[in-house]
Amino acid sequence: MNIHQLFQLQKLDTEIDEKKKRLGDVLKAQKEPASLQKKRQRAETAVETLQKWQTKHQDLTLEVGSVTTKAKNSENRLYSGKVTNPKELSDLQQEIESLGRRKAALEDEVLEALVMIEDAQTEKTAADDELATAVADWEKHSAHLKAEQNELALSLHKLMQTRKTKASMIDAASLQEYEELRKQKHGTAVAGLRVNMCLGCRTTVSANKVKEVNEGRQVYCGGCGRLLAML
Ligand SMILES: [Zn+2]
Structure with a gap:
């Protein structure tokens, strides 16, 4: 020996x-850390929230349009001179009033949706900024790890070759x-x-x-x- x-x-x-x-x-x-995944999640949630309120705003605007048209049609009919039946005239007036109240309520909801859209946009911008910074930091960090990984692999390859030679002499x-x-x-x-x-x-x-x-x-x-x- x-x-x-x-x-x-x-x-x-x-x-x-x-x-x-x-x-x-x-x-x-090199696995993405939980803190980064959390920031990714925040940005995704912000997009979903913004889209939800944008859709809601769109639906409400369409409904306001439809209520306005309905009210206008009823008004046209009321003032057309074609309706003479007092019961029908009274019903039309009531309908127009009711549509007016509905429209006012809907317009309040439109305003609320607009405020929510603004908030959601602010949150989305903040979440995107935070994520971009975290991703850049992580890429810098993992680039360093990736380089070390390559160095280690190369070094291990050489060491194992040397080991093989040394072992063959024993x-x-x-x-x-x-x-x-x-x-x-x-x-x-x-x-x-x-x-x-x-x-x-x-x-x-x-x-x-x-x-x-x-x-x-x-x-x-x-x-x-x-x-x-x-x-
Ligand atoms: Zn000993």
Whole structure:
């Protein structure tokens, strides 16, 4: 077993693991945040509200027109001289009055609709402005993430190529032990030794073991069970 080679491999694997984790985070972070979705929702609601009041205003205006026409027809008939029956004349007069009241009420509603349209337009402008700012901010932010994603992908590709080359130079038995140890020890099979401290678990290693590590022998940390290598 060549501990130096395994330690090189370990350093590569640690870097690959870190970059893979960061890549996952970067991908996740590119999802549109809830705050932006909320602003999108506000802008959509503003459009719906505006359209609702515009339709209402249109309907009311048409109804005012229809009531006006009806009243005019009744007036024409009333003053035509063709109606002589007092009951019919009285009915016509009542109808004209009733249509007049209806028209006045409708005109009040038209005014109310106009006020609501104005409010809805104000809200729509505010919502659109807020959304545009948020989208611009988000695009700036995600452009940065997208660039990082590309960098990570490229870097990972290179690292994995290097890893393949390095691994091919190590004997199968050592490689297998390394892989198994890595699985058991949260990704770190080979820990660096700083003077006499294992960097895998921060425990002190005996002078005898330090000497063996210095000689390039296969030594395991008594604290964490990892292979030890001189930094
Ligand atoms: Zn240790």
